[in-house]
Amino acid sequence: MRYAVWVLVAGLVAVLVAACQPQGVRRGSRERGAGGAGKGDREPLLLLDGGGKQSPGPAGPVADNNRCFVCHLNYVQEPIAVVHAKANIGCANCHGNCDAHIADESWASGGNGTPPGILYTRDKVNPFCFGCHSRDKLPASRHAAFLAGTAKEKHCTDCHGQHRLAQRQCKWK
Numbered sequence: 001m002r003y004a005v006w007v008l009v010a011g012l013v014a015v016l017v018a019a020c021q022p023q024g025v026r027r028g029s030r031e032r033g034a035g036g037a038g039k040g041d042r043e044p045l046l047l048l049d050g051g052g053k054q055s056p057g058p059a060g061p062v063a064d065n066n067r068c069f070v071c072h073l074n075y076v077q078e079p080i081a082v083v084h085a086k087a088n089i090g091c092a093n094c095h096g097n098c099d100a101h102i103a104d105e106s107w108a109s110g111g112n113g114t115p116p117g118i119l120y121t122r123d124k125v126n127p128f129c130f131g132c133h134s135r136d137k138l139p140a141s142r143h144a145a146f147l148a149g150t151a152k153e154k155h156c157t158d159c160h161g162q163h164r165l166a167q168r169q170c171k172w173k
Contacts, residue, residue, distance in 0.1 A: 063090030067102050080161030094118065094128070107170040122155055129156040 063085040068075070072091075075081040081091070092098075096117020107113035120128055133156075135147060145151035146159075157163050 061088045062086055063088050063093070065091045068092075075163075078161055078163060080157070080163045083161075111170070113170040125155045125157055 065075075065081065065085055068091040075091075084090070084093075098114070098117035100114045101116045104111075104114040138147065140147070146153060153159050
C-alpha cells in the first residue's frame, strides 16, 4: 500500500515538473522536412498554454511550495497561493514550517494525520490577513461595504481565491 502511494506521488510530481517548464519550451517545435505537412508544426503546451498573452513572470524570487504541493495539488494554481508565491511568501509563512505534518502519511491509510502548525478558523482569517494587508491600503472602491461591515462577504477568503477547504479529508489528532 505504501509503495502504491509513493508511485502515485512520484507520478504527480513528474506531471508537475513537466507542467512547470518555461513557456518558451514547446514540444514538437521542429520544422517538418520535405515529407511533412506544415511549415512549423508547433504543439501547444498541455497544461500551461493560455492561448494568448502570457502574464509576465515574477521580478524576484518565488516561494518554493513543492513540499506542500505533493499532497495539496489543489493549491498549485489557486489564486491566493500563486499571488503570494510570486511575492516570495510561501505556505510556511502562513501555516508554519511543520515537518511533522509533511512527514505524516497516516491519513492515507485512514489515520487522523498531523495538522499543519497553524490553521485559521473563519474568525481568525481577517486579523491574519490584515497583519500584512492593512485596511487603510485596501482599494476603497472595491472594499467599501466590506470595511463598513455591510457586505455579504465577511472574510477575505470569501472573495479572494478558493483557499478554504470545502470539506476536510481527515480529522486531526
